[in-house]
Amino acid sequence: MDLLWQTAVNATYAASYMALIAVGLVMIFGVMGVINFAHGELYMVGAYCVVFLYAQENFPFLLAVAAGLVFVGMIGLVMERTMFRPLRDNPLAGLIASIGFLLILQTLAVFGFGRRMGHVPPSTQGKLEILGAVLTYQRLFVIVAAVLLLAALWTFLRRSKFGRALRACAQDAEAASLQGISMNQTARIAMFIGAALAGVAGALTAPLVSPTPYIGHSIIVTAFIIIIVGGVGSLEGAVIAAVLYAFVHTFVTTFFDGVIANIVGLALMLAVLVVRPTGLFGAKERA
Amino acid sequence: MVFLFAALAVLPYLLSYSQQEIAVLLVINVLLVSSYRLLTLTGEWSLGHVVIMGVGAYASALLAKRLGVPVPLSMLLGAGMAAATAAILSFPLFRMKGFYFLIGSFAAGEIIRLIWKRFTDPFGGPKGLKRIDPFPDIDAGFLSIDFYEPVNYYFLALIVVSASLFVLYRIERSRIGLTFHAIHWQDRLAESVGVDTFRYRTLAFVIASFFAGIAGGLYAHYVGAVNPTRFSVDQMVYVLVWAVVGGTATFYGPILGVIVLTVVNEIVLRALGLDTARPLIYGAILILSVLYLPNGLESLGPRLRARWQRWRGGSAAARREAT
Numbered sequence A: 001m002d003l004l005w006q007t008a009v010n011a012t013y014a015a016s017y018m019a020l021i022a023v024g025l026v027m028i029f030g031v032m033g034v035i036n037f038a039h040g041e042l043y044m045v046g047a048y049c050v051v052f053l054y055a056q057e058n059f060p061f062l063l064a065v066a067a068g069l070v071f072v073g074m075i076g077l078v079m080e081r082t083m084f085r086p087l088r089d090n091p092l093a094g095l096i097a098s099i100g101f102l103l104i105l106q107t108l109a110v111f112g113f114g115r116r117m118g119h120v121p122p123s124t125q126g127k128l129e130i131l132g133a134v135l136t137y138q139r140l141f142v143i144v145a146a147v148l149l150l151a152a153l154w155t156f157l158r159r160s161k162f163g164r165a166l167r168a169c170a171q172d173a174e175a176a177s178l179q180g181i182s183m184n185q186t187a188r189i190a191m192f193i194g195a196a197l198a199g200v201a202g203a204l205t206a207p208l209v210s211p212t213p214y215i216g217h218s219i220i221v222t223a224f225i226i227i228i229v230g231g232v233g234s235l236e237g238a239v240i241a242a243v244l245y246a247f248v249h250t251f252v253t254t255f256f257d258g259v260i261a262n263i264v265g266l267a268l269m270l271a272v273l274v275v276r277p278t279g280l281f282g283a284k285e286r287a
Numbered sequence B: 001m002v003f004l005f006a007a008l009a010v011l012p013y014l015l016s017y018s019q020q021e022i023a024v025l026l027v028i029n030v031l032l033v034s035s036y037r038l039l040t041l042t043g044e045w046s047l048g049h050v051v052i053m054g055v056g057a058y059a060s061a062l063l064a065k066r067l068g069v070p071v072p073l074s075m076l077l078g079a080g081m082a083a084a085t086a087a088i089l090s091f092p093l094f095r096m097k098g099f100y101f102l103i104g105s106f107a108a109g110e111i112i113r114l115i116w117k118r119f120t121d122p123f124g125g126p127k128g129l130k131r132i133d134p135f136p137d138i139d140a141g142f143l144s145i146d147f148y149e150p151v152n153y154y155f156l157a158l159i160v161v162s163a164s165l166f167v168l169y170r171i172e173r174s175r176i177g178l179t180f181h182a183i184h185w186q187d188r189l190a191e192s193v194g195v196d197t198f199r200y201r202t203l204a205f206v207i208a209s210f211f212a213g214i215a216g217g218l219y220a221h222y223v224g225a226v227n228p229t230r231f232s233v234d235q236m237v238y239v240l241v242w243a244v245v246g247g248t249a250t251f252y253g254p255i256l257g258v259i260v261l262t263v264v265n266e267i268v269l270r271a272l273g274l275d276t277a278r279p280l281i282y283g284a285i286l287i288l289s290v291l292y293l294p295n296g297l298e299s300l301g302p303r304l305r306a307r308w309q310r311w312r313g314g315s316a317a318a319r320r321e322a323t
Helices: A002-033 A039-056 A062-082 A091-113 A137-159 A160-169 A172-179 A184-211 A216-230 A234-255 A258-275 B001-013 B017-038 B049-066 B071-093 B098-118 B150-173 B177-187 B187-192 B197-223 B233-246 B252-272 B278-292 B297-322
Strands: A125-129 A132-136
Touching: A002 A039, A002 A062, A002 A132, A002 A160, A002 A184, A002 A216, A002 A234, A039 A062, A039 A091, A039 A184, A039 A216, A062 A091, A062 A184, A062 B278, A091 A216, A091 B150, A091 B233, A091 B278, A125 A137, A132 A137, A137 A160, A137 A184, A160 A172, A160 A184, A172 A184, A172 A216, A172 B297, A216 A234, A216 B098, A234 A258, B001 B017, B001 B049, B001 B150, B001 B197, B017 B049, B017 B150, B017 B177, B017 B197, B017 B233, B017 B252, B049 B071, B049 B098, B049 B197, B071 B098, B071 B197, B098 B233, B150 B177, B150 B197, B150 B233, B177 B187, B187 B197, B233 B252, B233 B278, B233 B297, B252 B278, B252 B297
Parallel strands: none
Antiparallel strands: A125 A132
């Protein structure tokens, strides 16, 4: 029973950062119509921002996380301007270009930090005990930050003018531009937010995962599974699927092993693709 | 054509030992990317093709190692195994199209790869299989060929790959190949005139996988070792790059892509001593080619010719104006 409860707490932590990553990927897909294969590498860059600023240069942890968020968001802007905007009407080319970008980011990380694992000391030592399960402050911090960020994003999308414009572009880009919404402006915002979410996830979890330049691979696989299960283009679906997948993956890892958990996750995604390609929560017209 | 074959026959003698080894792998990769193109004819881009190659490699290696099947036969059976795997996978995968197929094939490939990684018996786990039986030496008294020598294996691979390319070419030019094209450009229309698109997509997938399996067999018995990392999505990225940079509209486009990029990668970049930077340069080439050469290297010839003619036509017009 203790183990079950502890695993559930661990899964909650996993769900929180996975949701950040997946929501970012969905944001980019929703507005740009392109699958960003370099999303895992954006996470990696966020993690290395913390390695550099916090672990090497001794800046405060929070400042390093904020810097990671902004810096990776800027990388998103660069990607939008140089690749996704010229290739807007060609999703396959956009995807392939993002694969090229992934290789560039990976190599730059190897140049800057070497191939070995970066070590990040924990920013706090404390831990919480909830009904016998242990939750370190470090992990709690990730959960709290994810909830706050996603809530802020949700409010932004529902309440602000930009948010409404963004959702309009995601639904029908042509009609939106006829209403006087600037497609380029909206794409920039979506790309910044989407990339920044991946970056902040990397920055927040850096002390917990020991980043390497190649960590993006497992991240992108996870993110793909989540957005397919949740329905490509559905933000709420991505959050729910992240929770679902995190629980399945964490429990299978605890009771079997990590590789089996990955196989189960991929099989889950394949099953969803076969039975309901629009995902569990996706809109029908996206089929 | 004769000239081409003469050049290919002389080539290995002009190369150093390590370059000969690269030449063998290049020949194998030519088959890999050409078989991939057959699949793209139907308009579907898979991310599992390298894993399918791995199925051929693993199957052939295991048949030779565990069951003592003679090596050339094990390669054929391995390729058959790759084709059979594709046939089974086609049931879930061809319920999807476009982006969903891409992701679905990625998932299916990763599952296969993780199974190799997880189950040490018989797949050898993360370390993979080692000491795979080499291709048997030919010793007929007057003639003895040792396939441990890269030059000899180069010629073996060249013969197998040329034969395979010939078959692939004939398939594309046949009625079946034309149907693949039809499915790519007008799948609804093709269906309306009675083409079973599911069946033809499966057929393209199975044939492409068979030849990828051959490439896998050639690889396994040359290198002598296979492991799950060798067939990871990183390697798939390279196949994708070759196909995209070369262009997939013509039969020779992907072949051009793999040859040009391998030469750039192995000779130019190695000579410059930029080993760590190679993925970066590959990435940059990929982005630049999608942006500025969307139809690949194959479109370069006609484009330059058109520009040359326009320039000549333009200057002729200018001369006329001047006089």
